[in-house]
Amino acid sequence: MSEKPGNQTPNTPDVSETELRNMKVDELRQEAREEHISGASGLRKEELVKEVAKARQDGGGRDRDDAGSAAEDAEDLGAGPDGGKIRYGDDSSKSLKYSQEITSTEEEPEREGRSLATTHHEVIRQWAEERGGVPATVDGTEHGDHLGVLRIDFRDKDTNLREVSWEEWFKTFDDRRLNFIYQEQRTDGTQSNFFRLENPDREDA
Structure with missing residues (x-):
């Protein structure tokens, strides 16, 4: 044989x-x-x-x-590709370093008003949807077929936002190695819509 x-x-x-x-x-x-x-x-x-x-x-x-x-x-x-873990680089901000890392939908903030950071897709999606937010890009900032500046649209006053799919949003989020810095609650316990996206490899993210 x-x-x-x-x-x-x-x-x-x-x-x-x-x-x-x-x-x-x-x-x-x-x-x-x-x-x-x-x-x-x-x-x-x-x-x-x-x-x-x-x-x-x-x-x-x-x-x-x-x-x-x-x-x-x-x-x-x-x-997501990094298992929810924060991405670090030369231009990581102080706020990122002092944020609580969230790598699972089961994790809770240590206290009200705590600054949080994640790359976990489902954590970000749940946070946005709980606040009526949808994935969006800023109209006019696109590069060819690539999405422009990423945002979460809470359907308020900003008319320059265009809704996109979560699939497109997360692909761009991961391609640019962004971190999602956010709050669940303000220090007074009320729900917070605060978030920002940061690229640890350059300051102008």
Whole structure:
């Protein structure tokens, strides 16, 4: 019987791990999602290597319960590529450094009026929708097919905003490596609509 090329032995994870370590983190995350590995967005490279290798060794997760897998994928996508974690750079503001990092929809502010920061897609979407806000861009600031300045439109006085889809908004948000700095409540306990977007790599975000 002729042997097939590559690693065909189910209990030799070291061989596949060597191959996986040569991949980029983004490629590993995509592989992890395809294997329906929960929480892939928040894993480091070595953790991704171990989890993907294990999934392959177990025969892969692609034939497992589709409903559960879809829910896990939705959880991963809801977190965004950085798992909700703050993006830091040379021009990170002081307000970002002193903000409470939020990486899950379950996390609560430490106190009323606390400055919060996140990159978690579902946290941002929930915050906006609770206030009647929709994703928007400032009309006239577009660059070809790319969205211009990002905003949340609370349907008040600003008529220069154009509503866009959350998919478009988050793609631009991630492409520009933005952070979402916001408040849940003012110091007096009333609901706050305060937010701003910051790019840690340049001051003019």
